[in-house]
Amino acid sequence: MINKTVKNAMEAVADIPGxxxxxxxxxGLSGIPENCIQALLAKxxxxxTIVSNNAGVDDFGIGLLLKKRMVKKMISSxxxxxxxxxxxxxxxxxxxxxxxxxTLAERVRAGGxxxxxxxxPAGVGTEVAEGKEIREFEGKLYLMERWLRADFxxxxxxxxxxxxxxxxxxTARNFNPMMAAAGKICIAEVEELVQPGELDPNQIHTPGIxxxxxxxxxxxxxxxxxxxxxQ
Amino acid sequence: MINKTVKNAMEAVADIPGxxxxxxxxxGLSGIPENCIQALLAKxxxxxTIVSNNAGVDDFGIGLLLKKRMVKKMISSxxxxxxxxxxxxxxxxxxxxxxxxxTLAERVRAGGxxxxxxxxPAGVGTEVAEGKEIREFEGKLYLMERWLRADFxxxxxxxxxxxxxxxxxxTARNFNPMMAAAGKICIAEVEELVQPGELDPNQIHTPGIxxxxxxxxxxxxxxxxxxxxxQ
Amino acid sequence: MLTKxxxxxxxxxxxxxxxxxxxxxxxxTLVANYIPKDLDVVLQSENGLLGIGPFPTADKVDPDxxxxxxxxxxxxxxxxxxxxxxxxxxIRGGHVHLTILGAMEVSENGDIANWKIPGKMVKGMGxxxxxxxxxxxxxxAMQHCSKDGQSKLLPECSLPITGIRCVKKIVSDLAVLEVxxxxxxxxxxxAPGVSVEEIQAKTGGKLIIEGEIPEMTFE
Amino acid sequence: MLTKxxxxxxxxxxxxxxxxxxxxxxxxTLVANYIPKDLDVVLQSENGLLGIGPFPTADKVDPDxxxxxxxxxxxxxxxxxxxxxxxxxxIRGGHVHLTILGAMEVSENGDIANWKIPGKMVKGMGxxxxxxxxxxxxxxAMQHCSKDGQSKLLPECSLPITGIRCVKKIVSDLAVLEVxxxxxxxxxxxAPGVSVEEIQAKTGGKLIIEGEIPEMTFE
Numbered sequence: 001m002i003n004k005t006v007k008n009a010m011e012a013v014a015d016i017p018g019x020x021x022x023x024x025x026x027x028g029l030s031g032i033p034e035n036c037i038q039a040l041l042a043k044x045x046x047x048x049t050i051v052s053n054n055a056g057v058d059d060f061g062i063g064l065l066l067k068k069r070m071v072k073k074m075i076s077s078x079x080x081x082x083x084x085x086x087x088x089x090x091x092x093x094x095x096x097x098x099x100x101x102x103t104l105a106e107r108v109r110a111g112g113x114x115x116x117x118x119x120x121p122a123g124v125g126t127e128v129a130e131g132k133e134i135r136e137f138e139g140k141l142y143l144m145e146r147w148l149r150a151d152f153x154x155x156x157x158x159x160x161x162x163x164x165x166x167x168x169x170x171t172a173r174n175f176n177p178m179m180a181a182a183g184k185i186c187i188a189e190v191e192e193l194v195q196p197g198e199l200d201p202n203q204i205h206t207p208g209i210x211x212x213x214x215x216x217x218x219x220x221x222x223x224x225x226x227x228x229x230x231q
Numbered sequence: 232m233i234n235k236t237v238k239n240a241m242e243a244v245a246d247i248p249g250x251x252x253x254x255x256x257x258x259g260l261s262g263i264p265e266n267c268i269q270a271l272l273a274k275x276x277x278x279x280t281i282v283s284n285n286a287g288v289d290d291f292g293i294g295l296l297l298k299k300r301m302v303k304k305m306i307s308s309x310x311x312x313x314x315x316x317x318x319x320x321x322x323x324x325x326x327x328x329x330x331x332x333x334t335l336a337e338r339v340r341a342g343g344x345x346x347x348x349x350x351x352p353a354g355v356g357t358e359v360a361e362g363k364e365i366r367e368f369e370g371k372l373y374l375m376e377r378w379l380r381a382d383f384x385x386x387x388x389x390x391x392x393x394x395x396x397x398x399x400x401x402t403a404r405n406f407n408p409m410m411a412a413a414g415k416i417c418i419a420e421v422e423e424l425v426q427p428g429e430l431d432p433n434q435i436h437t438p439g440i441x442x443x444x445x446x447x448x449x450x451x452x453x454x455x456x457x458x459x460x461x462q
Numbered sequence: 463m464l465t466k467x468x469x470x471x472x473x474x475x476x477x478x479x480x481x482x483x484x485x486x487x488x489x490x491t492l493v494a495n496y497i498p499k500d501l502d503v504v505l506q507s508e509n510g511l512l513g514i515g516p517f518p519t520a521d522k523v524d525p526d527x528x529x530x531x532x533x534x535x536x537x538x539x540x541x542x543x544x545x546x547x548x549x550x551x552x553i554r555g556g557h558v559h560l561t562i563l564g565a566m567e568v569s570e571n572g573d574i575a576n577w578k579i580p581g582k583m584v585k586g587m588g589x590x591x592x593x594x595x596x597x598x599x600x601x602x603a604m605q606h607c608s609k610d611g612q613s614k615l616l617p618e619c620s621l622p623i624t625g626i627r628c629v630k631k632i633v634s635d636l637a638v639l640e641v642x643x644x645x646x647x648x649x650x651x652x653a654p655g656v657s658v659e660e661i662q663a664k665t666g667g668k669l670i671i672e673g674e675i676p677e678m679t680f681e
Numbered sequence: 682m683l684t685k686x687x688x689x690x691x692x693x694x695x696x697x698x699x700x701x702x703x704x705x706x707x708x709x710t711l712v713a714n715y716i717p718k719d720l721d722v723v724l725q726s727e728n729g730l731l732g733i734g735p736f737p738t739a740d741k742v743d744p745d746x747x748x749x750x751x752x753x754x755x756x757x758x759x760x761x762x763x764x765x766x767x768x769x770x771x772i773r774g775g776h777v778h779l780t781i782l783g784a785m786e787v788s789e790n791g792d793i794a795n796w797k798i799p800g801k802m803v804k805g806m807g808x809x810x811x812x813x814x815x816x817x818x819x820x821x822a823m824q825h826c827s828k829d830g831q832s833k834l835l836p837e838c839s840l841p842i843t844g845i846r847c848v849k850k851i852v853s854d855l856a857v858l859e860v861x862x863x864x865x866x867x868x869x870x871x872a873p874g875v876s877v878e879e880i881q882a883k884t885g886g887k888l889i890i891e892g893e894i895p896e897m898t899f900e
Contacts, residue, residue, distance in 0.1 A: 401746040
């Protein structure tokens with residue numbers, strides 16, 4: 001099996017340049033690549049376009065990259081849960097492209113799957129449809145959406161093997177598998193890195209073919225946004 | 232959890248009428264719904280249009296339905312590994328729509344996923360492209376393909392629970408998950424039927440939402456087409 | 463006038479056995495508390511789960527298990543986890559039977575606006591546009607009027623819309639209404655103590671009143 | 682003239698470390714036997730497996746584990762299983778580095794015909810059209826001439842084609858040839874004992890001969 005192991009997050013992100021297109025897995029703060037975000041923070045780059053469903057909070061996740069002014073544009077479905085984000089957006093320092101969540105997931109999936117365009121009903125009749133081709137199929141209106149691909153995608157998995165096979169946990173899976181496939185270079189950080197053969201082939205969520213670099217992360221904080229408990 | 236259990240294959244296929252559109256999982260003879268095929272054989276229906284990657288062999292799988300003249304049309308990527316199929320095709324009794332395998336898989340996936348059309352490069356410049364819209368994206372030509380949906384889909388899984396969650400085994404997974412989602416009514420036969428909670432939610436291949444009926448099959452023959460061994 | 467809990471309780475009566483249901487953030491989330499125990503239904507979380515259970519006890523909190531509102535949750539036995547593309551494949555493909563969500567405005571032809579107020583910070587539509595474009599049955603939970611007394615049931619939405627001709631039913635603090643395929647809000651039930659006249663006065667769009675309008679019940 | 686095994690052996694020299702490879706039925710399947718042991722490569726089976734291993738011993742045969750040719754197989758450690766849509770997502774998305782397949786005809790601009798002979802029973806294209814439309818690097822394993830001596834390397838394909846402008850390299854029983862982006866077969870290597878003149882005589886399409894053409898080696 002092909003060995004894709006790199007030493008750590010710093011080595012994994014070493015060649016990510018400024019002004020590139022980056023995908024980052026996660027929903028809210030769940031399943032985000034914490035180690036790589038820290039490693040990116042240590043780099044002197046800016047002008048990033050980041051595809052991510054959300055944009056983190058002020059002091060965690062993508063919010064940290066925003067605060068350091070490394071981000072030029074966010075492509076997301078729901079953002080603005082942090083004050084710095086709002087300030088940059090209102091001042092014109094930050095661009096935001098808002099996309100319906102299912103369309104975002106499918107555009108990324110299409111990017112990895114070699115499908116340049118597809119039709120979806122989401123957004124028909126709304127401002128999301130402006131400038132897009134509308135077509136009727138079997139009596140219902142759909143709009144054409146294009147694939148999304150990135151120079152690098154960074155994902156976070158629960159377990160992985162050195163050949164890049166990944167297994168996610170719970171709802172931390174979310175956008176990670178599609179993004180793994182849609183990045184020219186996919187970097188995977190995992191909580192537990194094992195040898196080929198230790199993961200059941202029938203339980204792999206992301207086959208290693210999509211992953212170019214993998215390492216075992218450390219010190220996962222896994223911050224919770226809305227701790228909600230019952231008595 | 233919603234209980235979708237039916238008694239057996241006969242009950243599962245009882246309301247499948249003639250002249251309907253049917254999807255059947257499997258690749259070659261691997262992962263085919265053996266019990267439901269037998270139950271269909273016992274019914275007095277014909278004129279079926281069957282979406283299946285292959286068409287079985289003379290005395291097993293879909294070949295049995297062909298022999299009993301229950302099939303009007305096959306929608307497949309590779310067929311004709313049985314003599315009766317060839318005879319019916321050449322005599323004009325049977326229609327065949329041949330589709331590139333990846334396009335077939337994606338059209339079925341699109342059917343389940345509510346995507347009426349998408350673009351693929353497969354078949355550009357060939358007779359598969361005849362009559363289809365061709366469009367250029369980023370310098371490459373693609374053709375537009377439409378979704379495939381069916382009145383009933385019949386799939387075979389390894390394990391399932393009574394709420395319809397399915398886990399497949401090995402390469403017997405193949406077309407089964409997409410077909411489960413693309414049938415208005417999906418019938419799943421499984422080798423082992425368990426109670427909700429017995430399957431790990433993180434290992435489900437087909438979530439129960441796609442499955443309307445489920446039962447534990449029996450006497451699986453699992454015939455091998457090309458037994459190939461090493462010393 | 464109904465409390466939020468009563469709106470949720472009334473909507474819970476719409477739930478049928480065997481349904482897969484997506485509940486939006488806010489009042490819709492409360493509906494889960496009132497679904498009769500004898501009904502087998504499955505709740506979807508669009509970030510990748512079928513089978514949302516109750517909120518966890520403090521010792522069972524798992525950061526890798528949240529709902530679309532980012533709240534920590536649990537799973538019921540028979541749950542299934544999946545990725546976001548699969549989740550919206552379910553929604554777009556019409557496999558989810560019932561979607562319950564909030565709205566800022568609904569028009570008399572069933573358009574809904576619930577994601578953007580011009581001039582205010584826009585946070586995004588999340589999954590709402592996918593849900594309203596695809597669900598077979600959409601019920602809106604909302605206040606009948608805005609805080610300054612303006613009707614939110616209008617001839618046309620004034621705010622940027624989320625989806626067109628999609629809302630089937632509205633449960634507000636004043637009434638239960640169905641959207642007529644020909645346009646207009648068909649008044650079906652009144653909140654206890656609320657008169658038809660009051661509902662008429664507070665409905666901006668066309669209100670269709672046919673026969674006697676009963677008070678709603680919660681059993 | 683090369684035997685089938687020698688064609689496979691010569692193609693195996695094209696394999697690079699770290700590649701994901703799809704091998705078609707026939708000669709391409711034999712290539713697996715000659716890939717140097719010090720290279721880490723992964724073989725894809727388009728019915729849903731990355732990591733094809735050797736054929737099983739008789740006691741390890743599993744009907745739920747077959748390749749695209751429906752032969753029983755095994756998995757190597759580190760394999761991954763997936764469904765057919767995911768499998769062709771890999772292929773269509775350009776994640777497979779190398780595709781090796783057979784052909785009935787190849788044209789001098791890289792068109793390939795390998796699925797249909799008019800008048801004969803048509804079995805279908807299987808995954809071939811997806812593979813040739815998407816793979817970055819396509820090598821064809823074929824006989825240079827048909828049984829009745831007609832060249833299968835032509836100015837244009839006479840048979841219904843499988844894909845356009847896709848073949849990068851051909852290894853036949855007579856020669857190794859590259860398809861020129863400007864059209865034409867660039868002769869790179871001769872089979873042991875086969876002359877340039879013989880290859881010229883047996884190539885229907887434009888043959889480009891630049892400098893001395895070496896005999897192929899197999900180490």
